[in-house]
Every structure is written in structure tokens, then in C-alpha cells.
Amino acid sequence: MGILQNLLFTICIALRCVTSAVGVIHVTGYVGREVNVSCSYDEGYESYEKYLCKNDCGDSDVLVTTSESRKNKYRINDDKTARIFTTTISDLHSEDAGKYWCGVTRTGKDIYTEVELKLAQDSCCDTVTKIESYEGFSESIVCPYESRYQNNPKYICRGNRPSTCLQQALITSDNKQNGRFRLDDDKLLGTFTVNISSLTKNDSGSYLCGVKRNSELDVFSAVELKVKEWCCVKSTKVTGTAGHPLTLQCPYPSQNQNNRKFLCKGDHRNSCRDMAMIESRLTLRDDIYSNSFSVTITKIQADDAGTYWCGSDSQWRVGNHVKIQLSVVSPQHTSTVPSTMEIPGKTTTHNKTTTQNRPNKDAGQYVVYAVPAVLLLLICALVVTVYQCKHQKVKDGKAVMNRNAENEEGLEEVTAGAENNIYGNEEVVRYKQQSACNNYDDAGEDEPDYENFTTSEEVYCNENFHRR
Template sequence: MWSFQNLLFTICVALRCLINAVGVIHVTGYLESEVNVSCSYGEGYESYEKYLCKNNCGDSDVLITTSKPVKNKYRIHEDKTARIFTMTISDLHSADAGKYWCGVTITGKDIYIEVKLKLVKDSCCDTATKVQSYEGYFKSVSCPYESQHQNSLKYICRGNRPSTCLQQALITSDTKQNGRFRLDDDKMSGTFTVTISSLTKNDSGSYLCGVQRNSDLDVFSAVELEVKEWCCVKSTKIKGTVGHPLTLLCPYPPQHRDNRKFLCKGEQLNSCKDITSQSRFKLEGNGSSSSFSVVITKLEEADAGTYWCGSDSERRPGNYTKIQLSVVFLQHTSTVPSTVEMPGKPSTQITDAGHYVGYTVPPLLLLLICVFAVIVYKCKHQKAKEDETVMNRNAQNEDALEEVMHVAENKIYESQDVVIYSNKETSELQSAGNDCEDLGEDEPDLENVTTEEIYCNGNFHNAN
């Protein structure tokens, strides 16, 4: 019996020695975030239950166990190969700070490892390095670190929340290049540099340089980047014609009077290509008005684009002019004099087709002109036919009238009757003569001709 008690005492002493050897695990987390607490155990305890508890580790103090790996805001995961079990505590608040215990359930007294959790605000830092640059340029940000972190992961992120910085990293030392971001690590000087190219105003803001640490919070340094616009940049739009000359006017500040002037082409000033050396581009100075001009002797289609007038060879911020050049073609239909005819108007001759645009009749107007011409032609043709018909009819009437007169004269001579008309009868004959106009259009009835009709037809014939 005594020997068994001595054995239990010896085991307890051995466990206490083990606890003292391991010491206390210090863990720091961010408020309103989550934290991982990892604890290791010795060989032979792989099949035993592990847990996390607080305070005195009574039954009510147990927060989570490997037999039930998820409970409220606690999770537990065990890696039996590495003999490590890890607890995750999420949605951290001030009350979550304090002392915890990692436990291994065994027969008798369990094995414990003490854990002290410290919580800090999820923000960084008290001071920040301020850097400035300009739109279109690049900027290198230097991030120092201690020598013991030479082989640690380095990264940079936007904002000032350390808890999510690594997950939202713009670039890390593992990738080295990501779009406009490049990371270079100089281990000898203990500094890694992040270069951001083609800066825009949206790149302005807070950044965090981070160095990963596995046993504690990552180390951070803060950077405040300000991206400025180019000073006094003027923007203008110009349109030119292919094959024609074009002059670009470029003002510059008085202090740049003796500087070399240039015209470059490109979307960004810091990367545009100087083109004043080309033969078609002639630079002319004008010292009296603090401006110079560039004459393009013969504009080409490929000349369209963005140009920058500069007076600083180092292309530092200064007074620049941004020129948006568009190129069009001269529109003409002929290079020789041409005549344009409009319906109802005299023709107009264009004497210089190089300066005027030839008149082009729209298809619809051309169709209407054709229809109008056809109608006019048909009307004239129909009128001609009607005139011919009337002439033929008149000719027939004259022939018939002559025949009637001839017959009447013969009858008069045969009867030897002398007809004397009174004034009243003469008036009636004249009235009948006026009514005979309608008879001229019809064929005369030669069988029932009277003396009145003979004289009527005679008067009508004489009138014609």
C-alpha cells in the first residue's frame, strides 16, 4: 500500500517538473478578431482527450474538448502526427483576456500547460512614415525589420488593421511581383522595399509593412502615402488633318527659360517618348512669351495620341501642357473641277476640289428627281398626242365644211331664190351663228342641212 502511494507521489512530482519545464505560453490577440492557442504534448498521449479550460479548470470551466470540437465561439483541432492541438477563440472581447489551461485527460491528475492571453486594439501604429509622389510616377517604400526575422515572410497591405493584413496582402516576399507592386528583400541591411508603379490618386492612403512571427503577433510598421497631381498641368485638345501641317504651342515657366525643351508622346509623362528628334517635328523657341512651338510638317494618321510639352529634362513636377491630338482625313470626291446640278437651279462649278467637298446627291433625292422627270416626260408626250388629235379633228371639220358650202352654193344657184331677211331674222341668224361653236367639234350632218345651217357654217368657217 505504501509503495503504491509513493508511486503516485513520484508520478505527480514528475508531472509538476514537466509543467515547470514547459513554462507559460504567452498569446496576444486583437479585439473583435480571433486568436489561435497551440499546445504540444508528449509521445504516448495521442489517443487521450485534450481540452481548453479557464480559471480553476473545474467542470464548468472547460470551454472545449477534442471529443466535441466546436462549441459556441471555440474550435479545437488536433494534429496527432505533430502532437499539437490548437484552439481558436473568435469574436474576442476584453473579458476574454486572462489565464487559460491546455489540458490532457489522463487517469489521476491531468496534465496542464498554462496560457496567458493578452488582447490589444486592432490598429497600428503610433507613428507612420510619410512619403509623397506624383501621378504616373513610381514610389519605393522601405520597411525595416530586425535581424532575427531575415527568413520570415514579409508583406504589405492597405489600411491599418493588423489582424487582416496578411490575408489582404498586396504582395508578399513569396511572390515578389504582383501587377504594379514589386517586393525586394535586402537581408544584409534588414530592409525590404515595396515599389508601386504608375501611381494614381487612389493609391493615396495608409499602408502596413508586416513581418510574420509564428509564436506571437506579426511585427508592423506604418506608412502614409500621398499621391499628388502634377503642378499646373494644362490640358488641351487639338484636331489635325492628314497630310497638312500642324503647330503645337507649349508654354513653360520663366525659370525654365534656359532649360532644354522637348515634346514627348505617351499616356504618362514619366514614361513618354521624346519625338522632337524626328525630322517631321520642328521645335521653334519663343523666349519673349515664355513658350515654344512644335511644327509637324506633314501630319500622319499614326500621330494621334497624347503629347506632353516639357521644359525639364529630369521630368520633375513643373508647368507642363498635356495635348490630346486627334487626326482626321480630308474628305473630297474628286481632284478636278466638278459641276453640281440641283433641280430648278443653275449648275454650280467647284473650282478647287482640294478645298471644297464635292456635292453628293442622296439616293432618296435622286429617286425623286427621276420620278419627276418621268412624270414631266409623260405629260409632254400626252399633250403632244392631244394637240395632234385636235389638229386632225379641225382638219376634218374644215374639209366637211367646205363640202357643205359647195353643196349649198349649188342649191342656191339652182333655185334662184333670193332670200331677204328682216332685221329680226338677221338677229336670229346671228344668235344661231354664236351657238354653232359647239357644232364645230362634231361631225356635220350633210343630209339635213338647211339654209340657216349653211350660213352658220359659213360664218364659223370665216371666223376660223
């Protein structure tokens, strides 16, 4: 029996397998993050060396000691007042999971406390609740929990990293109101609700609802919030003329027939002004049979331009409104002014109606295309005239040549007889003069024809000859 006891004592000394009366300390950490292992000790051991070891806790298994407070990714701190020393393990990996020992060095047997370290992935969760809302609205995120956590602290944070959620909490159950966030815990239903007011698009994203636990990882549920732009039944653009009346048409859902209808002005519905309350130029008429109302503005002004909202729901629920973008233009005046267009050989004056603030391009286009047409007509007329003249010349030339042949002897007798008889045959002489002169006028064009003319034909075109 004594031999067996001695053997067991030797084994225990070799393995340092003395366990603290507090039992096993369970610690859970997240991969990639850090974890704190805290161990208490009894009074009187404040000045003793403390350490953290692993496996069999031999000399090579000691990870860090208070004599050397930082080693590799381990660091240790001894709070002698609270009699708790804490070891921090950073940059956790899966192989860091397992059994550890908190040790207090003393003469003889060291004091040990067993630690069980578990690791989990720093993400959440397999199930995600999706919520959609709109800009300017309020939205409630409902977070369920088990009844055994009724008295545990609750909180909510952005993102999906459980390891830092509590440190970055937007609001906790210890402080129920924080800006736009409010937390209410219903312990009977086993849910806590976080209300977010005045939503913006920046509020879109992932959220974690957390329940704090002391010895284990906190419990989380995941929510995905999507904040969409608030929209209306339809959006339309309208243009009005300054000084003229304008009517705006505003449809609404049938369930809003008995609601108050209104028209407000402003770039955003949250800050628009009810025009019916401040503007006497507006007349609103409701037509319940067509589920629409109209707003008439008696005289549009330049400063009436802007964004308007037709409303039939004071709560501004989506789909109950119409957005109108109104533009105002100046009226266009017309006047009649004379305009003159010159054409070669002809000047035409007519009345032209012009519109102010807009150049008249029609007149320029008319001149560009009308003048070439008139010139073309003149050229055609000139060509026809020339052709007819030339054709007549050919016929006249032939007639003259025939008559010259017939009267050649008679003419010679008249010329040799006496000067007074030169004009005896007045009809023949005039005819030959006209033919000869016409031929000389166009001599440049028909020179070959005139080479055969006789001297007698030239005589009748020369006034000096008659004077002699």
C-alpha cells in the same frame, strides 16, 4: 510533516495544478477576431481526451473537449501525428484575456500546460508615415525594424488591420517580386523597402509594413500613400484654321535649358508620339533667353486636332511640361451678292457681303426696323398735307362767302338776263366753281359748313345746268 504533504496533495488534486515542463505558452489575439491556442503532448497520449479550461479548471471551467469538438465559440482539433491539439477561440472580447490551461485527461493526475492570452486592438498605428506621388510614377515605401528581427519574414499589405495583414500580403520577403511590387531587405540598415511601379489613383490608401513573430503579435508600421494626378506647368486650349500655319508656345523651367525639347501628341503623356520625329511640317525653335521654345506647324490639317505635350524633361517630372488641347476649324470664305429690299413706293438694290456657314441676321433686322420708319415718314407727310389743305379750304370758304355777299345782286341780274351772260364775269364764275367743287369734295368732313351755301354756288358745279 506527513500531514503537510497530504494537505498539499489534496489541494493540488482539487485545483489540478500540475504544470507542463514546457512552461507558459503566451498567446496574443485581436479584439473582434479569433486566436489559436496550440498545446503539445507526449507520445502515448494520442488517444486520450484533451481539453481547454480556464481559471481553476474545475468541471464548470472546461470550455471544450475533443469528445465534444465544438462548443459555443470554441472548437478543438487534435493532430495526433504531430501530437498537438489546437483550440480556436473566435469573436474575442476584452474579458477573454487571462489564464487558460491545456489539459490531457488521464487516470489520477491530468497533464496541464499554462496559457497566457493577451488581447490587442485590431488597428495600427499611433504614428503614420505619409507619402505623396503621381500617376505613372514609381514610389518606394521604406519600412524600418529592430535589429533582432533581421532574419524574420517581412511583408506589406493594404489597410490597417494587423490581424489579417499576413494573409492578405501584397508581397513577402520569401517572394521578392510580385507584379508591380518588389521587396528588398537591407539587414545592415534595418529596413526593408517595397517599390510600387506604374502608380495609379487606385494605389492611394493605407499600408502596413509587417515583421512576423512566432509567439507574439507581429510588428507593424503604418504608411499612408496618396497618388495624385500628374499635372503640368499649365494647360491651355488653342484653335487653328485648316490650311493656315500655327505656332505653339511652350515655356520650360530654367534648369532645363540644356535639355532636349520636344512636342508629342496623345491623350496621355505615357503613350504620346514625338511629332518632331515623324512630322516634317513642324519647326521647333528654342529661345533660352525667355525659357521657352516654339513649335510652328506650316499647314494645319483637320487630323492635327488633339492633345499635345510640350516637353523639356525625358523623365516627365512634374512641372516640366505644358498640355495643349488643339482644335481645328474650317476656313470661312466671303462673297458679295446683291440683295433687294422693297419699301412702299421705292425699291432699293445694294450689295451685301455674306459669310458662308453663318446666316446673315442683319438684313432681317434692317427690314424689321427700316420699313416702319419709312411708313412713319409717309404718314407724317400725309398728315401735314391734309392739314394744309384743310386750312386752305377754310380760308377759301371765307373768301367765297364774302364775295357772295358783295355780288349777290349782280349775279341775280346775270342769271335773269340771258344765258350768254352767265359767263360774263369769267373770273368770278371760275373762282366760285373752284370753291364750290372743293367744298363738295370734302363734304363728308365739313358738312355743317356747306349747309349755308346758296343755290347759285351749286349751279356752277352742275354741268347739266350749263348745258340747259
